[in-house]
Amino acid sequence: MTTKDKYKKVAYYPGCALEGSGHSYNRSTKAVGKALGLDLVEVKNWNCCGAMEVKNVDPKLQTYLSSRVMSVAANEMDMDVVMAPCNGCYHNLKKAEYDLKNDSESVAVVDRLSKKAGHKTYESGQVETIHALDWIKDTIGEEGLAARVKNSLSGLKIANYYGCMYTRPRHIFPEKDKGPGSESTSKPHFMDDLLAAAGAENVDFPLKTACCGGAHTLSDSDISTKLVLNILKTAKLAGADVIATECPTCHSGLEMHQIRAEKTLGEKVDIKILYFTQLLGMALGLKAKKVGVHENISDSIKFLKAKGLG
Amino acid sequence: MPIHEKSLIRPENLETHDNLVIDGVDVSGHWSTFIKTRVVSDYNETLQEEISALPGGEEIHRCWQCGSCTNACTVNEVNPDFNPRYWIYLIRMGMESELLRDKDIIWQCVSCNKCTYACPRDVFPEGVMKATAHWLERKGHTPKSPSTHFDEVFTEQVLKTGKIEESRTMRRFFARTKQKLLQPWMIEMVKQMINGLPVGMLTRMGLATLIAPRTSDWSKASAAMQEYIDEQHEKQEQALSLAELVETAKNDVAA
Known part of the structure; x- marks a missing residue:
């Protein structure tokens, strides 16, 4: 079986954030899957992957929690691929595997x-x-995606933001950095590739894998605000209208601290923050509501309408 | 400046004379500042062992002080006093009192793992930062940091229900750290969030805060994990008492 066929039906592990603050990521991932004819079977009775918090209490406890999710997928559902759109879940399952x-x-x-x-x-x-990026890139690919685009993202200038957990530390991602076609841990490009195929113009963004301070978003908010502000401003300076995200912690961190920077530091940065699945969904002809744009904290609806999307 | 000299040039260790003539040469003024001699005798010889006994600190002995961690560090860029390389040096040298000068910022590591990515020796500096922050708390040098409170509230919820419902975790965290939940920026955020949300969605979110989502048949997993946590805690307590044990043994020998 080729990778293409293998990923067409995967065990879907949304994780806790996608049932809460990241619900629009959940909605848009499912909508994109449906539009592309890919089959998602949710992991039965799943549990938290352990996130960073349980890892901090005891790393092996986090390994156990993540292993249980994989055990259910393998032993109770007979699946051999688990797709996790959340960087935290994806990272933790990879770490447990390692x-x-x-x-x-x-x-x-x-x-x-x-x-x-x-x-x-x-x-x-x-x-x-x-990750959801591998899932779409390896089943549909750029060419397949371009052929299915109904509503091109042309005119959208995007800074692709991958965050920490998708590429670091590199030893838990043995399939990355394997040359052409594989993902790079220093300059990831899968999201760039997919959005470019959907017609978007990706800007040269130096902070693709910078940290948003998500670990301390509530426990040390000042540093998170500083880090987020730096990301927002840099994206703006690079010419972007939109920051595309692929992690619910990064996404809500950017949205929360965009507001907090304005409230506490008086620094307003006007830039839209959207999940890459929301952008892809709209490129595939889905309405903004179908991909949960109204569920985001920041309001992008008018902006998208003006660009002829959603 | 070599990092181990940092402590030598603190203002209190420097001496400048307004009127000083040595062998007929006037050496007054700041250009002839002297560094006071210093004798360090309060080494904690078991400091490295204690840190390596805590999760994350296991590989600290591998460090060869190249400084890649500090060079890559996210927090160091914001606060130059946040210096993983220096702390690893102090721990390996057993310079506990120097380490304690920075006790209130070590927990601020954001776990971005840039250090782990950059480290050529697989020290896992991110883990070392966690172990050191925990060591400071366990030894009573600092109160529990907000980050530790958050980790504990989170882990308690995972053990109880198998899943996280974010607003519950947030409320408990703010209660435990005695902070007001409704800070102005948060009110603004909630306002923006509610704006444009359909009623169905709001109801669903409201329900989730009342009825926590849970993993079914979770009690056995929960009990097994709690047992494991207690066991590890016990082991670590023993490892951290090493210093006292060595001290007692020394006194016994001297007596």
Whole structure:
């Protein structure tokens, strides 16, 4: 089976954020999948991946939580690919996979906890975890996407923002940095490629993998505001009208601290923040509401209408 | 300036004379500033072992002080005192009192992992920062940071229900850190968010705050994880008492 066929039906792991603040990412991912004829089967009775918070309490506990999600997909649903659109979930499943392949202590802890919890222990290699970007890029590709575009994104200047968890640390992403066709951890381009295929003009954005301070968005808000402000201003200076995101923590961080920067520092940066799936969905002819633009905190509807989208 | 000399040139360690003549040469003024001699004797010889006993700190011994971590660091760009390389140096040297000067900022690491990406020795500086922040708290040098409170509130919810419902986590975090939930920028955010949202969506969000989403059949997993956490906690407590143990042993020998 080629990658193309393998990814056409995947186990879908939305994760907690996509049921809350990142609901528009959930909605738009599903809508894009449907429009492209791709099959998403939600992981049954899934649990939190452990996020950064449980990892901070104990990294092996996070490995267990992520392994349970993969165990359900592999052992209870007989799936071999898990697609996670959230960078945090994607990162954690990848990290668990790496640890279970390379660290015998992690294997022992996961085995013990799985047995006590009463489910099959996940074994490394049972599933492959991919991001929503891999999913669309590898099944449909740029050419396929371009052929399906009904409403070109031409005239939209986009800064593609990938954040931290999609590329770092590199050892948990063995498939990246493998030359042409693969994703780069220093200059990721999958989102750029897809949006360009949909007609958008990507600006040269130096902060693609900068940190938005998402880890401390509430516990140390001042630093998050500074980091976000830097990202917003740089994108604006690079000529972008829109920052495209692919992570719910980054996305809501940018939206929240865009407001906070204005309220606490008096710095207003007028730039729109949209999930790449929202942009792709509209390029595929979907209405703004179908991809949840109204569910975002910042208001982009008028802007999109003026550009002939949504 | 080599990093280990940083502590030597603090204002309190410098001496300048307004009128000083040595061997007939006038050496008055700032150009002939002297660094006072200093004897360091309060090394904590087990500091590195203690940090490596905490999750994330395991590989600290691999560091060869190239400085790639600090060079890549997100927080260092905002606050030059945030210096992972320097702290790793102090820990490895056992210079606890120097490390304690920065005790209130070490928790501010944003876990962006730029350091881990840049590190040529697989030290995992991000993990070392977490271990050090936890060490400071566990040893009683600092109160729990807002970040630790957040991690704990979050983990408690995952253990209880298997999933996170964000507004609940937020409310509990603000309550535990004794902050007002309704800060002006947050009110503005909620206003913008509600604006344009359909009633159905608002109802769904409202319901989620009342009935937490949960993973079913979670109690056994939850109990197993709690048992594991307690066990690890116990192990770490023992590892962190090492200093006292060594001290007691020394006193016994001396007696």
